[in-house]
Amino acid sequence: MTERHRLRSVLWLAYMNGIVPMRTQPLYLLSILASPLSFLFFVTVASGGTLFLYGIAGGMLLTVLSVGTSLQTDMSHYRTDLKFQDVIVASPVEAPVYVVGIALSELIYSLPGIAVFIALGAWEAPVALVGAVTIFAVLLMVWALATALGFTLATFFADVRETFVFSSLVSLGLTVLPPVYYPISAIPASVRWLAYLSPTTYAAMLMQGAFGLQHLTFSSQVIDWAVLILSSLALLSIAALKARWRDP
Amino acid sequence: MSNAVEARALSKTYRHSGGTTDALSGVDLTIPTGRVYGMIGRNGAGKTTFVRIGATQLALTSGSMSVLGYDVMTETSKVRARIAAVPQESRPLYFLNVFELIYLYLTIRGTEARDARKRTEAVLAELGLADSRKRLVSHLSGGMRRRAMVAMVLASDADVLFLDEPTTGLDPIARREVWTAIRRAIRDGRTVLLTTHYLDEAEALSSRLALLDGGRVLLEGTPTEIRERVRQPFRLVVSGVLGRAELEPFGSVSTVEGGYLVFAKEAPARELAQLALSKGARVSLGPVTLEDIFLQVVGKAIDADDVPAEAAE
Ligand SMILES: Nc1ncnc2c1ncn2[C@@H]1O[C@H](COP(=O)(O)OP(=O)(O)O)[C@@H](O)[C@H]1O
Ligand SMILES: [Mg+2]
Numbered sequence: 378m379t380e381r382h383r384l385r386s387v388l389w390l391a392y393m394n395g396i397v398p399m400r401t402q403p404l405y406l407l408s409i410l411a412s413p414l415s416f417l418f419f420v421t422v423a424s425g426g427t428l429f430l431y432g433i434a435g436g437m438l439l440t441v442l443s444v445g446t447s448l449q450t451d452m453s454h455y456r457t458d459l460k461f462q463d464v465i466v467a468s469p470v471e472a473p474v475y476v477v478g479i480a481l482s483e484l485i486y487s488l489p490g491i492a493v494f495i496a497l498g499a500w501e502a503p504v505a506l507v508g509a510v511t512i513f514a515v516l517l518m519v520w521a522l523a524t525a526l527g528f529t530l531a532t533f534f535a536d537v538r539e540t541f542v543f544s545s546l547v548s549l550g551l552t553v554l555p556p557v558y559y560p561i562s563a564i565p566a567s568v569r570w571l572a573y574l575s576p577t578t579y580a581a582m583l584m585q586g587a588f589g590l591q592h593l594t595f596s597s598q599v600i601d602w603a604v605l606i607l608s609s610l611a612l613l614s615i616a617a618l619k620a621r622w623r624d625p
Numbered sequence: 626m627s628n629a630v631e632a633r634a635l636s637k638t639y640r641h642s643g644g645t646t647d648a649l650s651g652v653d654l655t656i657p658t659g660r661v662y663g664m665i666g667r668n669g670a671g672k673t674t675f676v677r678i679g680a681t682q683l684a685l686t687s688g689s690m691s692v693l694g695y696d697v698m699t700e701t702s703k704v705r706a707r708i709a710a711v712p713q714e715s716r717p718l719y720f721l722n723v724f725e726l727i728y729l730y731l732t733i734r735g736t737e738a739r740d741a742r743k744r745t746e747a748v749l750a751e752l753g754l755a756d757s758r759k760r761l762v763s764h765l766s767g768g769m770r771r772r773a774m775v776a777m778v779l780a781s782d783a784d785v786l787f788l789d790e791p792t793t794g795l796d797p798i799a800r801r802e803v804w805t806a807i808r809r810a811i812r813d814g815r816t817v818l819l820t821t822h823y824l825d826e827a828e829a830l831s832s833r834l835a836l837l838d839g840g841r842v843l844l845e846g847t848p849t850e851i852r853e854r855v856r857q858p859f860r861l862v863v864s865g866v867l868g869r870a871e872l873e874p875f876g877s878v879s880t881v882e883g884g885y886l887v888f889a890k891e892a893p894a895r896e897l898a899q900l901a902l903s904k905g906a907r908v909s910l911g912p913v914t915l916e917d918i919f920l921q922v923v924g925k926a927i928d929a930d931d932v933p934a935e936a937a938e
């Protein structure tokens with residue numbers, strides 16, 4: 378395949394899995410918003426409104442992270458139940474084209490959800506251009522991270538039910554326990570180091586910085602970016618190495 | 626010109642928690658281009674393993690396999706450019722309609738949009754799916770879904786099509802509709818590797834056949850050649866009057882409903898037919914069916930025991 382063919386395949390895959398289902402399963406779109414919006418509601422109410430913006434930043438992150446979960450579910454389903462992946466393997470479409478195509482489709486599918494949070498955020502606290510670019514870049518990085526993680530998990534599990542169990546544990550570990558919805562200072566100092574184990578912590582701090590909720594020193598920004606980029610790259614390489622395209 | 630598929634001393638051993646399974650052991654096969662090649666065998670014979678190695682979905686353990694002259698393990702992308710597959714028990718994406726299923730498969734494979742549209746329209750018309758083009762796949766019957774899957778690969782520009790049990794679980798009418806689709810594929814010079822455990826299907830469609838059992842090829846050739854290679858190429862069903870002991874000198878006897886089935890060589894077959902008629906027994910005489918051949922060669926019927934009941938889709 379030439380580069381042009383690869384790009385076309387990615388776009389057609391994204392259309393197939395991201396846009397066509399909006400027509401047949403429109404209610405699904407609402408379900409994407411369900412958990413980020415309820416988290417937003419809880420942190421806002423519980424904090425008497427002071428954590429509303431944290432909830433917005435967290436909601437954006439969670440919506441993009443959920444791309445990884447839906448990717449994982451779709452990929453396992455397509456591989457083991459429908460054998461669609463085998464149909465694609467026996468064709469000129471290469472593994473990265475398939476993965477990026479499906480990942481893009483999940484991103485498209487989550488766009489209406491992200492749009493809701495962007496609208497809420499812009500209404501409450503308009504950010505400057507630099508902040509907006511940072512938010513966009515962080516979300517893009519988290520998308521790559523979620524995709525790599527979702528894809529790796531999908532290749533490890535034999536059936537969809539197993540991935541369901543696992544993905545809820547993963548999203549707990551990535552979004553609820555780390556300070557995605559609240560400032561890291563809210564975590565008791567003795568266990569704060571635990572939060573630093575999750576790459577989403579660094580993404581959340583960058584987001585909170587961009588929203589003007591935290592003051593980040595230059596060096597902490599560098600560290601946050603470095604961790605985010607390195608963990609995405611690490612997960613992407615695990616995905617590339619472990620991905621089962623041809624069964625052993 | 627190269628053959629569609631060539632396997633040399635092909636072996637596959639699966640490793641799993643319970644140990645290892647030899648699914649293919651030293652298989653040599655040459656599948657020429659431009660025909661339907663049938664692969665028959667009971668469940669577990671190794672058909673799917675063979676097809677998946679050829680379709681680059683599964684790694685081989687030893688030996689070699691090539692598709693259109695390209696090695697499946699080392700020249701994978703060259704192979705993938707020329708093939709298409711309907712895997713065993715695969716199901717179409719349920720949220721698409723019939724048109725989208727075929728059209729998007731083609732565009733994802735790399736066919737230009739305009740060409741893909743033309744190919745989709747043509748295959749829909751030819752397979753009698755034109756009226757269902759707007760129907761969601763999830764609303765189709767099992768037979769229609771299979772037909773849509775076959776239509777998908779037929780519409781592609783692939784030269785070698787792998788169809789792994791495309792008709793299992795379908796009713797007789799739906800099966801025949803899939804047959805029509807398969808026959809259409811070879812009209813334009815393509816090769817179809819078809820696996821089935823329906824012998825009538827293999828015989829109706831294939832110009833050559835391989836009979837697999839226990840990971841080995843037991844017989845290979847045109848249906849006629851296969852018949853000729855069988856030791857006892859005639860079958861007689863005798864009912865009434867004659868007992869087992871009287872039949873045994875003529876050939877190998879087994880009990881069937883309402884009488885005895887005898888496999889025999891030509892001369893004893895004629896002799897037995899005359900004897901039976903003269904004694905007033907009912908008798909039918911004809912060439913063995915593939916089913917009989919399977920019974921003679923494998924020693925079990927193709928659908929004996931370990932084949933699970935076919936679940937309708
Ligand atoms: N993934 C696998 N792991 C372990 N054993 C397998 C696997 N796939 C098939 N087998 C075994 O290999 C043998 C051949 O199977 P298969 O190629 O599916 O046969 P067929 O398609 O003719 O029914 C069987 O004994 C089967 O149990
Ligand atoms: Mg099989």
